[in-house]
Amino acid sequence: MILAQFWPRWLVDLHSPQFIGLIMAFSGLTALVASGLTTQLDDAISKYFKILLVSESVDTTLVILASLGDIFTLVIVAIILTIIRRTRKAGVIFLTSIVIIVITTMYIKPLVARPLPPYKYEPISRITKNFVIEADSVVPFARGFSYPSNHVASITALAYIAGFELNRKFGRSAMFIWALPMIISVSRLYLMQHHFTDVVAGFFLGLIISVILSNLMHLDQPFLMSRFHGNDSVA
Numbered sequence: 001m002i003l004a005q006f007w008p009r010w011l012v013d014l015h016s017p018q019f020i021g022l023i024m025a026f027s028g029l030t031a032l033v034a035s036g037l038t039t040q041l042d043d044a045i046s047k048y049f050k051i052l053l054v055s056e057s058v059d060t061t062l063v064i065l066a067s068l069g070d071i072f073t074l075v076i077v078a079i080i081l082t083i084i085r086r087t088r089k090a091g092v093i094f095l096t097s098i099v100i101i102v103i104t105t106m107y108i109k110p111l112v113a114r115p116l117p118p119y120k121y122e123p124i125s126r127i128t129k130n131f132v133i134e135a136d137s138v139v140p141f142a143r144g145f146s147y148p149s150n151h152v153a154s155i156t157a158l159a160y161i162a163g164f165e166l167n168r169k170f171g172r173s174a175m176f177i178w179a180l181p182m183i184i185s186v187s188r189l190y191l192m193q194h195h196f197t198d199v200v201a202g203f204f205l206g207l208i209i210s211v212i213l214s215n216l217m218h219l220d221q222p223f224l225m226s227r228f229h230g231n232d233s234v235a
Helices: 002-006 017-035 039-051 056-067 071-083 085-112 150-190 196-216
Strands: none
Touching (some): 039 196, 056 150, 071 085, 071 150, 085 150, 150 196
């Protein structure tokens, strides 16, 4: 497979061409967005989602799917993974990834200063009208900017970290987990929270941070805990 040749193993090294390629892709895309060269493309895609004709059921489904990528939801997932002993290492790494992604995007957004899409999401169904959609940033000074996507970055980190464990058990079937970032990306574009390049950059950023932490915190090694036995001491 071509993909296997490009990305030979799930957990890539920090000195690998794959990781260096991710850094270059994110840096290059950030430079293009900051210079305004992607404006026409992003606006055309945003207009498409604006005029997209959908039913009430599709509208409701996309809003619910978008909520699955909320930071609050992902933190709960990380805590659950941390509690379960088999997935404790993955949970700790994912929780750390979320914190770093939130902080990183919080500072990148005002630096790039890319405004939110000019179009407003108009809910169709009764459920979506009463649904509270989480903002992409938790701090006021970054809330008006859209690049990169915090939500997509976080769900991508989950896909990479959880996918590593699934890959060891199920092999190539674990590739289906990459549908998660795609679904969240489409739903966020539909909700007019992001431009197209925002979600692409979010994917790159989430992958970069999760790869770094997976290497530094040794995702491929079991979680070890110190055990203290009171009866081992000699009087």
